[in-house]
Each structure stands twice: as C-alpha cells, then as structure tokens.
Amino acid sequence: MESTRSLPIGVFDSGIGGLTVLKALAEVLPQESFLYLGDTARLPYGTKSPKSVTRYALQTTRLLVERGVKVLVIACNTATAVSLQALQEAYPQMPVIGVIRPGAQAACRASTTGRIGVIATESTVNGGSYNEEILRIHPTAQVFSRPCPLFVSLAEEGWCEGEVVELVAKQYLHSFVQDTGIDTLVLGCTHFPVLARAIGQVVGPRIALVDSAHTTAQFVYELLRKDDLGSRDQRRTLSFLATDGAERFARVGGVFMNSCLESKDIEIVDL
C-alpha cells in the first residue's frame, strides 16, 4: 500500500492540450508526482475514428502502467468520449478518470436555466458523451453542441488572443449562442481554456464558461482521500513523455502550462 501511494498519477493526452489538466492537478495536489504522456506522433485525435482513438489510448495506457502509476487521468476529451469504458475494462484494478463526467457536473452546477452549450472537437461532439452525462445528472437539461476544430490549431500555434481568434470565435459562436439561449458553455476540449478570454468576450459575461480541468482535479483529490491513495512524500516529480517532437512539445507546452519547459526534459517514447 505504501509503495502504491508513492507512485505517480498517470496523465494521458493526444498531445499537449492535456497540460491544462496537468496544471490544475498539480495545483490541487501539491504532494503528488505526475507522469504525463502526450501522443504527439498521432495527434490530433479529434478528427479520427473511435476505433483508431481507442487503439491509441490502449497503447499509451499500457506504457504508463508498465512505468507504474496509481491512477490514470485521461486528460483528453476525445479519448474520454470514445475510450473511457475500454480503458476501465482493460485495467479494472486501477481507477481510470476521464474529463467528461467532472465537466458535466460542473456545467449542471453552473446552469440555472438548464440550457447548456458544449464546444469540442468533431469526435467528441459526434460521440455525444457530454450530452449523455449532463442528462444523467439533470434529466430536463437541454444540451446544444458545436464542433470548433480550428480552436485546436489556434491554440497549438500559440495564437491565444487577438483579431484572428476573436473572428474565428465569432464565426463559431455568435449565432450559436443567440439561437440556443444557453446560460452555460462547456469548454469540452483541453485546448480551449487557453482561448477562454477571447471566447468569453464573444459570448458575453452572462454565460458561464466551464473548464473541466479544475473539476477533474477536484475529483481526483477526493478519490485519493477516499481510497487512501495520497502520497506522503515530501518531494514530488513531474515527468513528461511524448511520442514525437520534444522541441515543439516544450515550446507549445510552455503556453499551456504557463511555465517554462525545456526539450531536454521531454523523454521521447515509441509506442
């Protein structure tokens, strides 16, 4: 048990977007070590088929389990939407946590009218998981979804504010918000929080923006307490694995983590 407590928490994402979730986890859990794996060789997952995404998710999880992790967080909405169940079935002994249920809970708490918008990648929207999770909690809610794939590219390019982001946000969201009358908008992709300011300006202050990173971190915090899995070590480590492109990972990842990463700190692994 003691040895399990000392293991890091595994965090897996299609690339670097999941670092927004890692950042929230690291803040809420200052004693925990983390092992992050970004499948940068095969990103983005959001435009790929469920079958391919699940195959990739199983491969990345196997590697994290071999290295040794006590809990797995799927910090990718697409992988959560299409592969959470497959991963839970493949590793019944290990808690596997996705970002969608915590995001859905936060949205239901934030909404007073029950009209909830979800923006995400094509795969996440088509998978319908947010819809399902929100309706499980709040059966009379009305959920409206909109794929926003260009937000991913803008975030990856590091264009987080300015004229282009605002114009793209307007094209995606202006009539969507008007037509649906939502009071809450879920940022259903880990890339989107870095664009939150621009998105907020387009949708206006009366719509609550929900980011699942912080609610997921809270969820993991409670899980560790409940299962008595919290680390008692004084020093923690943050380790980064990627399947391609250490330099790009460090450069763009710095934007997401809001801190400095160096390419020598990223270990490249082959899946």
Added chain:
Amino acid sequence: MESTRSLPIGVFDSGIGGLTVLKALAEVLPQESFLYLGDTARLPYGTKSPKSVTRYALQTTRLLVERGVKVLVIACNTATAVSLQALQEAYPQMPVIGVIRPGAQAACRASTTGRIGVIATESTVNGGSYNEEILRIHPTAQVFSRPCPLFVSLAEEGWCEGEVVELVAKQYLHSFVQDTGIDTLVLGCTHFPVLARAIGQVVGPRIALVDSAHTTAQFVYELLRKDDLGSRDQRRTLSFLATDGAERFARVGGVFMNSCLESKDIEIVDL
C-alpha cells in the same frame, strides 16, 4: 512491359491535401489509372519529426507497392522534403517523384528578380529542401521561407475564402512580402492551392503564385513518355485508400478534388 504499363500510378499523401496533386495528374494524364493513399490516421505530417515521417512514408509506400503501382508520386511536401531519398533507396527499380523539385523549377521559371518566397508547414521549412532545390537551379536566387501551419487547418475545415482566411493570410504574409521584396511565392504545401485566391488577394497581383501540382503532373507526363510507361487502356480507374475516417475523407476531399466523393468509395486500410 505491357503489364507494367497497365498498372496505376501510386500517389501518397499524409491525408487529403494531396488530392490537389491527384486532380492535376488526372487532368494531364487522362488515360492513366491512379491509386491514392492518404495516411489520415496519422496526419498531419507537417508538425512531426523527420524520423516519424520517414517511418510512415516507408509503410505507406510498401502497401502501394504490394498493391502494384508503376510510378510513385509523393504528393506531400513534408514527406518529399524529409523522405524522398529514403524511398528512392528503398525502391530503386521504381521511379519515385516528389513535389519539391518540380515546384522549385516552376518558381525559377516564374521569377525575374530571383527573390523567391516559400510558404509551407514547419517541417518543410525546417527541412530546407526548397531552398536547396531552388539554389541548385538558380545559384544566385534568394529564398525566403515562412511556415503557415494554420492554412492547413483552414483548408481542412473547408474555410477556403472569407474574412478569417484573409485575416490569417494577412498576419502570415503582409510584412513577409514587404520585408523580403519577393516576386514569386511557392505554395509549398498541397493544402494551400485551395486558399490561392485569398492568398493572391493579400500578396497582390505582382507576385506570381507557384503551385507544384501542375508542374509535378507535367513531370510525370514526360517521365511516362521517356520511359515508355504510358497506359494504352481505354478505361481508367481512380481508387482511394485511407488509414482512417472515410466520411471525413469524402467530405473534405470533395473540396480538394472539386468533385463529389462518397465514403463508400474510400477503402480503409491498416498500416
């Protein structure tokens, strides 16, 4: 020999951008059959490391060779930039043609001042192949490169004209064109021709836009004649393989081919 003549021409790309090259080939070579393979499960190549791109390129080429092709066209600038030589060495009996040399030749013919711009993905720009090829032909030319990764996402999203494309083009190209004084601009990524109108409006009519698709097609036409490899069949076939997402391939591919594709016509293959 007769049986070789009847084989299709293999065309390989990281995804669907290469369909702009296929379209040019099909127009210039109306009697030839084509077998197109888009590695949609692992696109985009443009942000990945040379080692990964070459591994993927060798896998896709092996499949095309097993199916039977008489010539291979690499319809992807990134794969040409980093993997052409590896493919030529792996298949010494088969002509392997990339898009960069034809594009460089066309640029040198179009330029009167010798000041040539190249816009492409990060990998193509970092690889420096356009630079090298242009200087081999025109040793006193000056080549200026600019990565434009968002153009790929805009084309994939089908946003080929309008305010967003123009604004992104302005941000990428306005000061680039002013500062360098180029008279020719190479569209060094197969996705870019679908944005040519918007790019042309930003750079202005005095700058010649060079698209390697047509010059590559001309190059293949001459190769078939020289090596007596031209088909004598009356009917030709166009076949499409992809590693993921038949529906998306058909939907976005239609924009690139400027014709209608149906998902049932796309065969999904595993590499």
